[in-house]
Amino acid sequence: MRQFSPAFDAHLKSGATSLCNCWLLTLRNEQQLGFTDHDQQIAFDGHVFEPKAGFQPSAMTDKRNEAVDTAEVLGFVDDERLTEQMLRAGLLANAQVDWWWVNWRKPEERHLMRRDYIGEIKQVDNRFEAELRSHHAKLNQKRGRIYQRHCDAQFGDGRCGIDANSASFSGTVTVTAIAEDGTITVTGLEARAEGWASKGTMHWQSGAYKNDRVSIAQHARTSGEDVLTLSHIKPELIEVGDMARVIIGCDKQFSTCRDKFNNSANFQGFPHIPGDDFVLRYPRPGDDLSGGVLFK
Template sequence: MTTTTIARAWMVQRADGMVLGFTDHDAGLKFDGIQFRPDHGMSARALVQATGLSVDNSEAEGALSDDAITEKDVLAGRWDGAVVKMWEVDWTNVSARRLVFAGSLGEIVRSQGAFRAELRGLSEPLNAARGRVFHPRCSARLGDGRCRLSLTNETFMIEASIADIRDGHILRFAGFPAYEAGWFERGSLLVLTGKAEGLRGTIKNDTAFSNGVREIELWQGLGIAPVAGDRVRVTAGCDKRAVTCRQKFNNFMNFRGFPHLPSEDWIMAPQAGR
């Protein structure tokens, strides 16, 4: 291959199987059954690889176009962790190509109709903590394979229509079932209909008023704000304490913490007989 005919091509595959291809060449390329489009979508900075397997100072960026990567999909997290591969390819003979990067998308930042995404190499999972953490509070995520609690019944999950929304993150409901105040704090809210469909937020405050009025405040807005009439699914929250696991969820047999560990104060205090 000669340097005058080298182009870069990259493939992005979401967790749901959707595949997009882009190239910095001025014409489309095709190989491995993927059409690499030149007109819009994404570009990538040069890769700087450190000693070992880590990838430093690497980003992908592009426009939030309606037919490629949309702002709604980015906000909904559909591109989080997407598989990324990048090739250097001879555009006169696409069989002459070299894979220069394989990894995934990391943190995605939006700004003025565009996005910037961190590129993470194959070694990124090695940075994750391994093994169990010995802590009085539970290390499981509510409803996951270690928690084993089913969240499908109405005790822990409810669907409702938004009656009113203020400041993009305070939602009010009318005719809400009678849950005790704070039941959904630390829980999640998923938008089921409307322009914000698929977006998810974490619940900061859950306030119950008389006559079935409920106010749920999110920690931050959803990017695309839902509107009155949109349907949402609200899931109960867990503060990871043993007493909550026992009394609220009746799931203490699956509690993944160590509630009887002595505190740091006990360890530091002088002990009789020492």
């Protein structure tokens, strides 16, 4: 059972309520957008909730087991903060949605109904439907470690141990061109070898993707210019002049960790784990069957 504050509970029991819904979207790049189905602007907790986007909630389900609660919210892309390009670029994917019931006459009387995450988004013309998934959805995500040959650490994190922000492993780039195929041309990598940033990370410092991180699939050099192919991102919101911090690429191989970074002691994989063909092997003359160390 929900526990409302005394003031909000008294308002609900008054018989004449003045309630509205308010949503606060927190995008992956930490940008926050407030919307309400009321016809006037509402503000609380330092956030302003605008009525212009025409949000409308659907029926929602609450389950009493480990199943994922779901709901939907409908809206129209008629707010300069929420554009069709943002939807296509995926900036709303996995965004956090805080959903309040608010007494619009006294916004201090409110209750946080749900905290969800945006799943599937459907768009038809100038209208969109966003599926809201409860925090139970995170129970379906991988937790813990997987025994595999490749390293499962993020380059530069505490388990890796390397300072990814040092001048040796990172650099600032500026976008100079965006091609039709989605690749971007940047300056700032002239002193690096071709392929230096392949499988690396780009941390945006300005532009629509500010504070967001994206993987770099390939770093090529064409006619003296550095061209980056980005993974899981659409270039529609990237503009010439946007800046980002680029971190060197790591392919998660043990040989790369040992030879390129001299960091084999911190390798977070199992490079010598037997493969699927191990069960098909049989003893052969000359095999070392002493039970000693096989790899040094």
